[in-house]
Amino acid sequence: MLFLTLTLLANIIFSLAENYSSVNDLEIIGETDILQFPGSLEDPGDDFVHLLFLFHISPNSDQEKVKGVTRRLKRHLDRFLFSIFDESTGTPINFIIVTDEKSKIIVHNAINESIGRVLHKKLFYNRIKFVDENWKFPRFKIQYVSYVFFQQKYRKKLDLYREILCPQENVEIPIIDVNEFTTLTKTPVDKSLQGVRIQLSSSVFCPPRYQLDSFYIQFVIVNELPKFIKKMIRLDIDLRLRTDIGLLHDQFSLMNRNEIFGLPKDWPGDWLGLNKIRAWNYLAKVNSSSFSQTGPYQALNSGIVLFDIEKLRTQPDIIAPEYILKLKQEYRYIPMNDQGGYDLIRYKHPEKVYMIPCQYNYMEVFASKDYEPLVLEYHTCLSKPYIQHFAAEDIHANNILVRYKNLLKLSWWCWDPTWHHCY
Known part of the structure; x- marks a missing residue:
C-alpha cells in the first residue's frame, strides 16, 4: 500500500511538472x-x-x-x-x-x-x-x-x-530658518537665534x-x-x-557612459528632512531650498545600489575613504551611515550617479503614515511598486495599523485584492 501511494504521488508530481513547462x-x-x-x-x-x-x-x-x-x-x-x-x-x-x-x-x-x-x-x-x-x-x-x-x-x-x-563627536549646526528647524527637530527655538550656531550631537543622526x-x-x-x-x-x-x-x-x-553608481532617492526626504539638518552648514553657503527634496541635493537610499564595476575599476579613488573625507569637509556634511558617502559623491559628481526610478524603492512603512501636502508633493510614488523596501519596519512594529496591514499583506494604496502588486 505504501509503495502504491508513493508511486501515485510521484506520478502526480511528474504530471504537474510536465504540464508546467517552466519547471522543465x-x-x-x-x-x-x-x-x-x-x-x-x-x-x-x-x-x-x-x-x-x-x-x-x-x-x-x-x-x-x-x-x-x-x-x-x-x-x-x-x-x-x-x-x-x-x-x-x-x-x-x-x-x-x-x-x-x-x-x-x-x-x-x-x-x-x-x-x-x-x-x-x-x-x-x-x-x-x-x-x-x-x-x-x-x-x-x-x-x-x-x-x-x-x-x-x-x-x-x-x-x-x-x-x-x-561620526560620534559633537558638531555645530547653524539655525538658518528657525521655523523649519523647530518643525524638523521638534525643538522650540527663540527667533532671536536666527543665524546663531548651536551645538548638536551627531549621535542623533548616526x-x-x-x-x-x-x-x-x-x-x-x-x-x-x-x-x-x-x-x-x-x-x-x-x-x-x-x-x-x-x-x-x-x-x-x-546609465550613460559616465555613471558608475545607480541608487534610488530616499523617501521621504531622508527620514523626514533630517538630511537637510545634516547639510545646513552647506546650505548656508549655497542657499538652496531644494535640499533633500527634488533638486540636485535629493538624499539617496543605499538599500539598492547598482555598481558598474568595470567603470569603477578605472577610478577606484572615488570611493576611497580619504576622498570621501575630503568631500565631507568641503560640504561640511554630517553623514548618518554608508549612504551619506553616496550623497557626497553625488553632490560633487552628479554625472557619476544614476537615479533609479522610485518604484524600485517603494518605502512601505512611510507609505502607511500621514504627511503634510508639501511632503507628499515631493515624495509620493504613484508607480506600481517593483521593489518594496521595509526600512524601519521594526520601529513601527507596535503600531496597530501597521500590524493589521502586515497581517493582511496589504499596502495602504491597495484595496482591491485583484491588484497583484499589492501582495
Missing part, C-alpha cells in the same frame, strides 16, 4: 560548501545577474539581543529570498553572499525553504487565478564569501569609513547600529572581485521583489 528548465548550477575568498568566485556565465547581499549576525551582543536580531533578520531574509524566486521569469542569478560560518547555516536553510515554498505554490496551485503565467524557475549559483576576510584584510580602512560616515562593518564592506569588496564581474547589484535583505530581478538589472542599460 529548472537548473541549479551548484553551491560552495565552504566560505570563499572573493577572488576565487567562479564565473557562472555571461547571462547571469551578479547579486550581492550580506548576512551576518554580530556575536558581540548579549544572548537575548542576538536572538531578537536573528529573528528579525531571518524574517527579512525569508521574505527577500521567497520574492526573488516567486517573481522570477527565468533570469539566471549568481548569488554572492557575504557571511560567516554560523550565519551561512541560516542563509542555506532559508534558501532551501524558499525554493520549497515557491515550487509547492507553483506546482500544486498553478491553476489558481492569480498565478503569473510568465513565471519560470531561474538557473542560479550560490557562492558564499567570507565576512571575516574583509574584517582582517581591511580592518584599518573599515574603521576609517566608520569614523567618517558615522545610531550605534551603523557602526557595524557590514555597512562599509561594500566600499572595499570592489577591490577583490574577479574580472568577469563587470556589473553587480547590491541589495539589503529588507526588500520584497514584485518583479523579476532582470528588470532591475536592465537599469544598467539606461
Whole structure:
C-alpha cells in the first residue's frame, strides 16, 4: 500500500511538472560548501545577474539581543529570498553572499525553504487565478564569501569609513530658518537665534547600529572581485521583489557612459528632512531650498545600489575613504551611515550617479503614515511598486495599523485584492 501511494504521488508530481513547462528548465548550477575568498568566485556565465547581499549576525551582543536580531533578520531574509524566486521569469542569478560560518547555516536553510515554498505554490496551485503565467524557475549559483576576510584584510580602512560616515563627536549646526528647524527637530527655538550656531550631537543622526562593518564592506569588496564581474547589484535583505530581478538589472542599460553608481532617492526626504539638518552648514553657503527634496541635493537610499564595476575599476579613488573625507569637509556634511558617502559623491559628481526610478524603492512603512501636502508633493510614488523596501519596519512594529496591514499583506494604496502588486 505504501509503495502504491508513493508511486501515485510521484506520478502526480511528474504530471504537474510536465504540464508546467517552466519547471522543465529548472537548473541549479551548484553551491560552495565552504566560505570563499572573493577572488576565487567562479564565473557562472555571461547571462547571469551578479547579486550581492550580506548576512551576518554580530556575536558581540548579549544572548537575548542576538536572538531578537536573528529573528528579525531571518524574517527579512525569508521574505527577500521567497520574492526573488516567486517573481522570477527565468533570469539566471549568481548569488554572492557575504557571511560567516554560523550565519551561512541560516542563509542555506532559508534558501532551501524558499525554493520549497515557491515550487509547492507553483506546482500544486498553478491553476489558481492569480498565478503569473510568465513565471519560470531561474538557473542560479550560490557562492558564499567570507565576512571575516574583509574584517582582517581591511580592518584599518573599515574603521576609517566608520569614523567618517558615522561620526560620534559633537558638531555645530547653524539655525538658518528657525521655523523649519523647530518643525524638523521638534525643538522650540527663540527667533532671536536666527543665524546663531548651536551645538548638536551627531549621535542623533548616526545610531550605534551603523557602526557595524557590514555597512562599509561594500566600499572595499570592489577591490577583490574577479574580472568577469563587470556589473553587480547590491541589495539589503529588507526588500520584497514584485518583479523579476532582470528588470532591475536592465537599469544598467539606461546609465550613460559616465555613471558608475545607480541608487534610488530616499523617501521621504531622508527620514523626514533630517538630511537637510545634516547639510545646513552647506546650505548656508549655497542657499538652496531644494535640499533633500527634488533638486540636485535629493538624499539617496543605499538599500539598492547598482555598481558598474568595470567603470569603477578605472577610478577606484572615488570611493576611497580619504576622498570621501575630503568631500565631507568641503560640504561640511554630517553623514548618518554608508549612504551619506553616496550623497557626497553625488553632490560633487552628479554625472557619476544614476537615479533609479522610485518604484524600485517603494518605502512601505512611510507609505502607511500621514504627511503634510508639501511632503507628499515631493515624495509620493504613484508607480506600481517593483521593489518594496521595509526600512524601519521594526520601529513601527507596535503600531496597530501597521500590524493589521502586515497581517493582511496589504499596502495602504491597495484595496482591491485583484491588484497583484499589492501582495
